[in-house]
Amino acid sequence: MLDAEQHLDNLLRHIGLVREACTLLGKRLIAKGRPEFGRILISKGFTHDVSKFSGIEYDYLHNGNDIPKECLEKAIRQHVLTNAHHPEYWGGFDQMPEIAIAEMVADIYARAQEFGTCLRDWIKGPGEKKYNFKKNDYKYNQLIGFVDLLLDAPFTPPTE
Secondary structure, eight states, X not given: OOOHHHHHHHXXXXXXXXXXXXXXXXXXXXXXXXXXXXXXXXXXXXXXXXXXXXXHHHHHSSSOTTSOHHHHXXXXXXXXXXXXXXXXXXXXXXXXXXXXXXXXXXXXXXXXHHHTOOHHHHIIIIIXXXXXXXXXXXXXXXXXXXXXXXXXXXXXXXXX
């Protein structure tokens, strides 16, 4: 069971990682000639997941073994239906506007960092199944474009 300080620390860590990702991606979009879009994305990093600070989301949307399954499910439903960076908010990934897709990439990136997983692997595996991504679709290409812009090229050690 998490105590109040641990819960708050986890929440602040997640939001901080998303804010950093939105800022980096936003600056890279600005450098690519999309100043307004980049600025809006950066601003979204400062309001990301604010709903998690109150109500059912604060009470049940955190790590811990003490959360009844039905409460966790209700908290998740509340969260995804009230936060525009989730496909469920729009009725599916294919309905999402570009800015929501960009913030979604920052959110998934943060979660991957928190759990020590790979953003690209999540998109091609669980994400594809969960959100029915259609490869080579316009929206999917937007998603991958944001991922490519956010992530640096993979590290390859020098050969001897």
